[in-house]
Amino acid sequence: MELEVKDMTCGHCASVVTKAVKDVDAQAKVEIDITARTVRIESACEASEFISAIRIEGYSPSVRA
Ligand SMILES: [Cu+2]
Structure with missing residues (x-):
């Protein structure tokens, strides 16, 4: 899966x-x-789990269309 994290600089x-x-x-x-x-991730976990975890750190991740 690939996530976009716009505020990762x-x-x-x-x-x-x-x-x-x-x-x-x-x-x-x-x-x-x-x-x-x-962020490209190879994992059996759901994208939503990674999105929540990254969001908790103060970033704004989204699934890359
Ligand atoms: Cu930084």
């Missing part, structure tokens, strides 16, 4: 978002593109 944001994803699923594969503001 630097390496710090990327590490916070990565940690949020890993807290949902420690086995998840996470790839972040700060320039494109996208």
Whole structure:
């Protein structure tokens, strides 16, 4: 799945978002593109779980159409 996180702007944001994803699923594969503001996640968990976790950290994720 691919999420868009428009307010993810630097390496710090990327590490916070990565940690949020890993807290949902420690086995998840996470790839972040700060320039494109996208988070690609390989996981059996639902997108909504990652969206909630990232939102709690103060970011505004959405599912990339
Ligand atoms: Cu940042």
